[in-house]
Amino acid sequence: MATAETRDALVAGAMATLREKGHAHASAREIAGRAGCNQALIFYHFGSVERLLLAALDRVAELRRERYQALVDESRNLKELVAAARTVFEEDLELGHTAVLVEMIAAAQANAALRPEVAERLRPWRGFAADALRGTPAARLGPPEELAHGVVAMYLGLELLAVLDDDPAPAAALFERADSLATLLDLFSLRRRS
Amino acid sequence: MATAETRDALVAGAMATLREKGHAHASAREIAGRAGCNQALIFYHFGSVERLLLAALDRVAELRRERYQALVDESRNLKELVAAARTVFEEDLELGHTAVLVEMIAAAQANAALRPEVAERLRPWRGFAADALRGTPAARLGPPEELAHGVVAMYLGLELLAVLDDDPAPAAALFERADSLATLLDLFSLRRRS
DNA sequence: CTCGGATTTGAGCGAGTGCTCAAGAACGGG
DNA sequence: CCCGTTCTTGAGCACTCGCTCAAATCCGAG
Secondary structure, eight states: OOHHHHHHHHHHHHHHHHHHTOGGGOOHHHHHHHHTSOTHHHHHHTSSHHHHHHHHHHHHHHHHHHHHHHHHHHOOSHHHHHHHHHHHHHHHHHHTHHHHHHHHHHHHHTOTTHHHHHHHHHHHHHHHHHHHHTTSGGGGGSOHHHHHHHHHHHHHHHHHHHHHTOOOHHHHHHHHTHHHHHHHHHHHTHHHHO | OOHHHHHHHHHHHHHHHHHHTOGGGOOHHHHHHHHTSOTHHHHHHTSSHHHHHHHHHHHHHHHHHHHHHHHHHHOOSHHHHHHHHHHHHHHHHHHTHHHHHHHHHHHHHTOTTHHHHHHHHHHHHHHHHHHHHTTSGGGGGSOHHHHHHHHHHHHHHHHHHHHHTOOOHHHHHHHHTHHHHHHHHHHHTHHHHO
16 A cells, blocks of 8 residues: 555544544554554554654644635635634534544643644644634734634533533534623623722 | 541542643552552552542532632622632632543543543532522523533633643633623624624 | 451552564565 | 565564452551
8 A cells, every 4th residue: 555545544543533532542553443454554654653643633734724715715704704713613523623632632731742742733723713803803802812712712621521421412502602601701700890 | 547548648649640640640550659658559448540530520529619618608799709700710720620620521531431420520510600600690691501511611621721831821811801702702603693 | 465357568460552573565667 | 577665564572551469567446
């Protein structure tokens, strides 16, 4: 088999394993089993399991970027652009991209060497959210990067909770009440304003 | 040593390990080392490492409940009560309680048997946030349990991100702009309203 | 003190891990 | 066809894991 095909199969296996079994069970033998090849190939092609998992994270970011570009190209005005941003985030949740991200972030806590690598690969997420805000009315409320931090945090948290009681209903209901949640957050800032 | 003392030492060791090294490194030998005793004691007193970690989660919830009760007793009106809610959440982040919670939730994804146990112990968090909202002006915006889901999700997400680029500044700045974030979320709900 | 149950210990088992390595298979240019 | 490079394989090493167990220790009641 060509190198590219084997690499793709391994990356796909790594993505699926991270999504379904989590980082703790993303062993070389498990991933290779899903890819239908020998576990030694991971070390031949990627050098270590960790590098393969980071390659999987890169692949998720790439898929995400392509989808984002397509939606942006379709948008004809600011309102549609903002809608596109929300669509991409919701699709991330459905496709398991957020799950892969959460797994790698959680693993990075226990591994100092992994931390900057994951942080670097998270930048597109924040950057994407910030881009969607730049030039919109929301931008006057604060630096887009700062606001984007909160948006990304909420999506990561929703993924964690969704995994827990495998019922997407609460998250979906939340999206339907996004304006209510906004008012709620205003309420939580009472202390500072009083 | 008395049974209670040994159990307390092991629970404290488990909490510290979860906070600083994460679930993946919360092994029997590591925890027992922090507690200053033999690893076999974990199985004698708790039956398994997993049960000890759940006991640690219970302990965090207990500490949290005590702090909450104290703040509620001090509150003299609705505004102070809401401020107390926010204080408890922020203290959770500082004390590492949220980190313990995030670790256990992430671990529960890979372990179906662990999932309901963690979900049950998460209920106080959601319940606490919901209680703080019940009877307040925010309650008319939607079921308090639903709004509480979003609040808890955001705090969990902030913990994940704070670990990543070990800089608490973004989260702190976000709290200072809680009203801005609220407006931002309104903006993200544009699609449904347009 | 003696005794007996509760507690603690260190050694060790079987399983799973990341990773290496020598050997074989596949493939493509000469 | 042949040969050299690239790719793949299964065995295996050193390590850590959760957990068990027999033996040692502690400690309070009688």
